[in-house]
Amino acid sequence: MAYVATRGGERAIEQSERLFREEMGPFDRERVVEVKKSLPYLIDRVMGEASLYDEDLAALALAQTGGELYEAVLLLRAWRTTQPRLQVAAPIEQDCLFTHRRISAAFKDIPGGQVLGPTLDYAHRILATDVLQGETYAPKPVEPANKPSPAYQPSVSAWQAENDLLDPPAEDPTKGNDIPDLTREPLLFPSKRAHTLQSLARAETGGVLALGYAAMRGFGQAHPTVNELRLAEAEIAVTHPDGRQFSAGRVKVSQAEVVDKKDEQLGIGYAATFGWNEVKCIAAATLDLNSPGAEKGSPTEEEFFLYHTEGVESSGFCIHFKLPHYVTFQSSLDAMRDAKAKKEAGAPKQQEPAE
Amino acid sequence: MDDTLSVLARVDAAKLKSFAETLIPDLGEIEVLQSQSGLVMLPMRDTAKGVAFHLGEILMSEAHIRKGDMQGYGMRRGHDLEASMAMALVDLAIAAEVRSADCRAFCDAQAETLQKADEDVLRRVEATRVKMETC
Numbered sequence: 001m002a003y004v005a006t007r008g009g010e011r012a013i014e015q016s017e018r019l020f021r022e023e024m025g026p027f028d029r030e031r032v033v034e035v036k037k038s039l040p041y042l043i044d045r046v047m048g049e050a051s052l053y054d055e056d057l058a059a060l061a062l063a064q065t066g067g068e069l070y071e072a073v074l075l076l077r078a079w080r081t082t083q084p085r086l087q088v089a090a091p092i093e094q095d096c097l098f099t100h101r102r103i104s105a106a107f108k109d110i111p112g113g114q115v116l117g118p119t120l121d122y123a124h125r126i127l128a129t130d131v132l133q134g135e136t137y138a139p140k141p142v143e144p145a146n147k148p149s150p151a152y153q154p155s156v157s158a159w160q161a162e163n164d165l166l167d168p169p170a171e172d173p174t175k176g177n178d179i180p181d182l183t184r185e186p187l188l189f190p191s192k193r194a195h196t197l198q199s200l201a202r203a204e205t206g207g208v209l210a211l212g213y214a215a216m217r218g219f220g221q222a223h224p225t226v227n228e229l230r231l232a233e234a235e236i237a238v239t240h241p242d243g244r245q246f247s248a249g250r251v252k253v254s255q256a257e258v259v260d261k262k263d264e265q266l267g268i269g270y271a272a273t274f275g276w277n278e279v280k281c282i283a284a285a286t287l288d289l290n291s292p293g294a295e296k297g298s299p300t301e302e303e304f305f306l307y308h309t310e311g312v313e314s315s316g317f318c319i320h321f322k323l324p325h326y327v328t329f330q331s332s333l334d335a336m337r338d339a340k341a342k343k344e345a346g347a348p349k350q351q352e353p354a355e
Numbered sequence: 356m357d358d359t360l361s362v363l364a365r366v367d368a369a370k371l372k373s374f375a376e377t378l379i380p381d382l383g384e385i386e387v388l389q390s391q392s393g394l395v396m397l398p399m400r401d402t403a404k405g406v407a408f409h410l411g412e413i414l415m416s417e418a419h420i421r422k423g424d425m426q427g428y429g430m431r432r433g434h435d436l437e438a439s440m441a442m443a444l445v446d447l448a449i450a451a452e453v454r455s456a457d458c459r460a461f462c463d464a465q466a467e468t469l470q471k472a473d474e475d476v477l478r479r480v481e482a483t484r485v486k487m488e489t490c
Contacts, residue, residue, distance in 0.1 A: 012470060051411035053397075054433060084393040086417050086430070091407040097471070108487035116483040148477030149484065155402040167388035167404025170383055179398050179407050197401055220386040236397060237356060238426045240446075246360030247430035248395070251413055257402055270403035274411050286404070 044275025050076035090237035097232035156228035205309030212283025225259035256281035375441030
């Protein structure tokens, strides 16, 4: 691969950016507020992929880029590098999650029972075209129960470990700045588990789904059953300068456990992300479940799926191909012309080295 | 976890600012050590292997103030330096025993409001409880 600096086109470049932004027109705080209010699941997805939780910033990035998701995530990732890190919070424990949705496809009678929470799983997929004729779409209100749902539940896997269906996880005392952090260290292989899960948490949803789906369809070693899917709010447990720990607020998180029969016990895969994005979590947990022993270069091999689901790097690499490659391409043309000339002259064919 | 600080971090920003403003004359001169926004990294426990890993960072506002030997601290979600400073003022007032009864009453009332809001959410969640039967 060869690169070449080019000159010229400054006016065209400036006008092209203007042309892009002209379509959205001027925008203000009101538009940001409207984006935040009307598109909470898109906001969640962007915050997860940006690895930066703030609904206002995510809405601003969407408004500024006209919904070009890769650009919005890139803006947020770039912005976060300008900010100081104040603290590392205490790790979220599953039995401290304020739970909105908790379901299992493996066991119908999980301890604590199943709550569907907010979902379109069982909805008719009918487009509300009346809205385009001037009607208002007004969803029916929820009819609250008399008693509240228990807010806190342990993970289903903890119950399975108690019943000898799973190996209980080892205790990990790592905390604070000792937890491996991809924003400060490179991703190396074999990957540390903390890096793998952090990378999946900030991975691009479509990429994770594509590779997770490949594993589900048979290009993997294990078929997932959703052991637990949970949408919840997690406390941000920070420390006062005098040592007291307190919750500095809550953020929305999703997590999924998937299992498969492995010898006499269950194999388990896990993933979590910022915001409510269950497709990403199920697909990511499926990749985690399938990765042990995966063949090199297969979609379920960790190096393959971690590199290829990093949205900022993959989209950046993809779009760089549209930038000037004149020297490289000219060189390819020269080689083609040379080969053609030799063929016409009856010269013996020479194998070209791979580029 | 400290309940009072946890309530102050979640309470409605307008109510917190409005109450904290009334404490300023009674607190007298204070020193501002820090008033800034930044990021807090949030780790999570993996249920498969028990490993702690980073989910990502959260935009937070932080204030750290001092009056003599006493300190006040505030940290809340989002970019709102006034709200984190208001939290720090209430924390300092409690530590310095300045209008303690008013501060306690404010925190208790807000804790009740937050608890009721949580209960309302959980009643709506409970409405979606499902009991599956296999045929």
